[in-house]
Amino acid sequence: MDKMNASSRFFFVFLGVIFFLGGAMAEEPKYKVVRKSGDFEIRIYEPYIVAETVVDTGDVDAASSEGFRRLGGYIFGGNQSKQKMDMTAPVTSQRSEKIAMTAPVTSAKRGTSTIITFMMPSSYTLETLPVPSDKRVILREVPARKFATLSFSGRWTDENFSQHTKELEDWIKKERLEIVGEPILARYNAPFVPSFLRRNEILIELKQTD
Numbered sequence: 001m002d003k004m005n006a007s008s009r010f011f012f013v014f015l016g017v018i019f020f021l022g023g024a025m026a027e028e029p030k031y032k033v034v035r036k037s038g039d040f041e042i043r044i045y046e047p048y049i050v051a052e053t054v055v056d057t058g059d060v061d062a063a064s065s066e067g068f069r070r071l072g073g074y075i076f077g078g079n080q081s082k083q084k085m086d087m088t089a090p091v092t093s094q095r096s097e098k099i100a101m102t103a104p105v106t107s108a109k110r111g112t113s114t115i116i117t118f119m120m121p122s123s124y125t126l127e128t129l130p131v132p133s134d135k136r137v138i139l140r141e142v143p144a145r146k147f148a149t150l151s152f153s154g155r156w157t158d159e160n161f162s163q164h165t166k167e168l169e170d171w172i173k174k175e176r177l178e179i180v181g182e183p184i185l186a187r188y189n190a191p192f193v194p195s196f197l198r199r200n201e202i203l204i205e206l207k208q209t210d
Contacts, residue, residue, distance in 0.1 A: 026087050044146050
């Protein structure tokens, strides 16, 4: 992830704009912590609305950049009402063989298609959100879900992702819980924040047993 092509550079610049504009006041998805053990948590997330778009390319970096252009255009006024909306956090990415929308901003790959999502501010409903000007952007509601999470700092590398994903999966196995979703990397800080100060999380969806 540290070697960036032109698409990757756009992606990270866009992230910087997001967090520069949103800062610490950026809205995050609402959830309840039902179990905590050190850096591990089990959370129940409330339903929320996302804007999403599907990009048909096998290159994840290029797909993320194109998807962010479309969705960024929508929230910055690219809609029939020309209305601008606040940014939310975190930015999340998901690498999977199936498309599954589980986070405010998601990248999930299936074959040569990638789907990108932004969580919409909670002050809106499906009825009150402005209609996207780009027909490739759609709006939908994500249901309540249960996640196991692991918080960590450091760089956004494949090695860090794999290492902390394994730690979380091992903890889930020890707790005798059932996984129903693919690992998600959640990033809460801009790229220019020193790696040791970054707030990162791995999230894995669990089967609801209650």
